[in-house]
Amino acid sequence: MAEVKRQLAMVLDLNKCIGCQTCTIACKRLWTRDEGMDYMWWNSVNTKPGRGTPRDYEKMGGGFRGGVAVPGKLPTRRDLGDAWKFNHEEVFYGGKADRVHLKIVGEEPDWGPNWDEDQGAGEYPNAYYFYLPRICNHCTNPACVESCPRKAIVKREEDGIVLIDEDRCRGYRFCMEACPYKKIYFNHARKVAQKCIFCFPRIEQGVSPACARMCPGRLRFVGYRDDPEGPIAKLVDKWKVGLPLHPDFGTEPNVFYVPPLAPPRFDENGDIDESKPRIPNEYLVSLFGPRVIEVLEILKTEMAKARAGQKSELMDLLIVYRWKEMFGGFDRDPATIEWTTA
Amino acid sequence: MRARYVAGLDLDTLLDPDGGHWSKARSERLSLVGTPIDLQPTASVRVAWLGKKFGAIDRVSVAAVHNGSALAFRLEWKDASENRTLDDITAFQDAAAVLLPSVPGAPVITMGMPGMEVNAWYWSADEDDAGRHVVAEGLGSTRPVGERLVRGRGLWKGGHWRVVISRALQVQTSEPVAQLKPGDTTQFAVAVWEGGHGERAGIKAYSAEWRELQLEAA
Numbered sequence: 001m002a003e004v005k006r007q008l009a010m011v012l013d014l015n016k017c018i019g020c021q022t023c024t025i026a027c028k029r030l031w032t033r034d035e036g037m038d039y040m041w042w043n044s045v046n047t048k049p050g051r052g053t054p055r056d057y058e059k060m061g062g063g064f065r066g067g068v069a070v071p072g073k074l075p076t077r078r079d080l081g082d083a084w085k086f087n088h089e090e091v092f093y094g095g096k097a098d099r100v101h102l103k104i105v106g107e108e109p110d111w112g113p114n115w116d117e118d119q120g121a122g123e124y125p126n127a128y129y130f131y132l133p134r135i136c137n138h139c140t141n142p143a144c145v146e147s148c149p150r151k152a153i154v155k156r157e158e159d160g161i162v163l164i165d166e167d168r169c170r171g172y173r174f175c176m177e178a179c180p181y182k183k184i185y186f187n188h189a190r191k192v193a194q195k196c197i198f199c200f201p202r203i204e205q206g207v208s209p210a211c212a213r214m215c216p217g218r219l220r221f222v223g224y225r226d227d228p229e230g231p232i233a234k235l236v237d238k239w240k241v242g243l244p245l246h247p248d249f250g251t252e253p254n255v256f257y258v259p260p261l262a263p264p265r266f267d268e269n270g271d272i273d274e275s276k277p278r279i280p281n282e283y284l285v286s287l288f289g290p291r292v293i294e295v296l297e298i299l300k301t302e303m304a305k306a307r308a309g310q311k312s313e314l315m316d317l318l319i320v321y322r323w324k325e326m327f328g329g330f331d332r333d334p335a336t337i338e339w340t341t342a
Numbered sequence: 343m344r345a346r347y348v349a350g351l352d353l354d355t356l357l358d359p360d361g362g363h364w365s366k367a368r369s370e371r372l373s374l375v376g377t378p379i380d381l382q383p384t385a386s387v388r389v390a391w392l393g394k395k396f397g398a399i400d401r402v403s404v405a406a407v408h409n410g411s412a413l414a415f416r417l418e419w420k421d422a423s424e425n426r427t428l429d430d431i432t433a434f435q436d437a438a439a440v441l442l443p444s445v446p447g448a449p450v451i452t453m454g455m456p457g458m459e460v461n462a463w464y465w466s467a468d469e470d471d472a473g474r475h476v477v478a479e480g481l482g483s484t485r486p487v488g489e490r491l492v493r494g495r496g497l498w499k500g501g502h503w504r505v506v507i508s509r510a511l512q513v514q515t516s517e518p519v520a521q522l523k524p525g526d527t528t529q530f531a532v533a534v535w536e537g538g539h540g541e542r543a544g545i546k547a548y549s550a551e552w553r554e555l556q557l558e559a560a
Contacts, residue, residue, distance in 0.1 A: 074432050078430075080431075146386055149544055150484075174387055177390060178386040
């Protein structure tokens with residue numbers, strides 16, 4: 001695997017995600033509007049517990065176990081939610097706006113990219129869920145790069161962004177089998193694989209990825225892994241509160257999550273029950289690995305400090321008083337750049 | 343095998359899998375085998391196909407005709423499913439290719455090697471007429487040469503594919519490709535991908551050895 005000089009990374013604080021999908025739409029409008037990309041969501045946000053996108057992707061294999069490649073399955077378009085067709089023509093241009101309403105044309109879908117939103121798990125009054133935004137993890141040990149017989153996927157030496165060379169790609173889709181996060185899509189019009197590019201044209205101009213910059217919740221931190229002044233090193237290495245999703249997949253993601261805390265449980269009398277957490281520990285461990293328990297303790301300790309009026313660098317970081325400080329120097333306003341479309 | 347010379351055939355006729363000129367060419371039956379699993383270039387392809395049979399098409403009939411300026415191969419094989427469209431992520435197309443050495447002695451099994459290139463003329467059911475013309479010097483190394491140099495035409499009927507793959511005998515390029523003329527003797531090998539079985543890239547059936555091909559004098 002190619003050694004990279006530096007690695008760009010993202011940390012997402014799941015305690016701040018409100019599931020608004022602004023990131024999803026920011027990405028969609030910027031990158032996946034061309035023919036063949038209609039069903040692609042390089043950024044997706046799903047409710048957890050939930051089946052995710054594509055449906056049940058965590059059971060589709062791929063990645064590595066003990067350093068050995070694990071066979072993976074290809075998702076179907078339907079697993080990914082497909083792109084529903086609507087009667088836009090009829091409603092907007094058919095002259096029948098007083099009689100027809102917007103509806104899906106063709107087969108009634110049984111799945112969508114955010115189908116099980118807010119369902120979660122648990123029983124009232126102890127139901128629980130949280131939102132999990134996902135992009136390509138730009139892994140340190142990318143299964144997609146390993147899988148491609150044409151070496152069409154590269155991990156950039158200068159920043160570790162993983163990119164598909166569409167001129168070399170022949171649409172074999174081995175990468176889609178190999179990616180355990182199922183974050184690669186097949187463009188049926190161009191017959192190539194496509195995925196999140198960490199907004200590299202923006203990065204190259206000092207602008208953070210659109211999903212991060214557009215996030216109203218200020219939950220996506222961006223920067224180099226090795227920048228001690230940047231937010232990534234502080235959250236992941238200094239405070240150790242950033243965890244990869246599914247470390248068990250063996251690809252070493254460079255997208256990290258601050259795991260979700262939840263309100264306390266109620267017992268049968270309606271009193272607060274602190275004896276066990278609302279979100280079962282074993283569930284969080286299954287997503288973020290065993291360190292998640294320790295991370296939740298760090299968060300609780302620092303929250304308590306802040307509540308008691310003491311200084312907490314971690315809480316200050318996570319609150320994000322100064323928006324631009326989230327972006328590790330990639331804070332240039334894209335409106336100040338003259339973009340070309342050539 | 344002989345590539346029969348048929349004078350005065352235009353390219354469109356030459357490409358017709360049902361054209362009368364094929365009755366004049368003697369076809370040969372080739373046995374195909376799945377490519378060796380150990381030679382698949384990546385671990386993830388190897389684990390995905392380990393213990394699974396691939397190279398689903400184990401027999402193909404091949405005939406060849408040239409008209410003095412273009413050479414065409416007709417490949418016929420049994421295939422219960424016609425896989426032309428990539429209508430889902432899990433769908434793969436049927437495809438076939440003829441391989442010729444660019445350099446004498448280039449190996450078939452690894453699709454050439456550095457400095458000993460091979461030249462593939464590739465047809466796929468989803469792109470039909472627009473074939474691909476590629477040079478390779480080892481597995482996974484194919485690169486396209488020229489635009490629309492290879493033409494193909496496939497007909498699927500009653501559980502059989504009949505596919506014609508053709509290219510001009512001579513092409514203008516500095517790339518190492520097969521340059522042919524009437525009266526030449528060269529070699530060829532073939533590969534067939536059964537799309538319905540998920541075959542693509544190195545996961546295919548191929549004739550593991552070169553066969554001799556004599557182009558009749560014009």
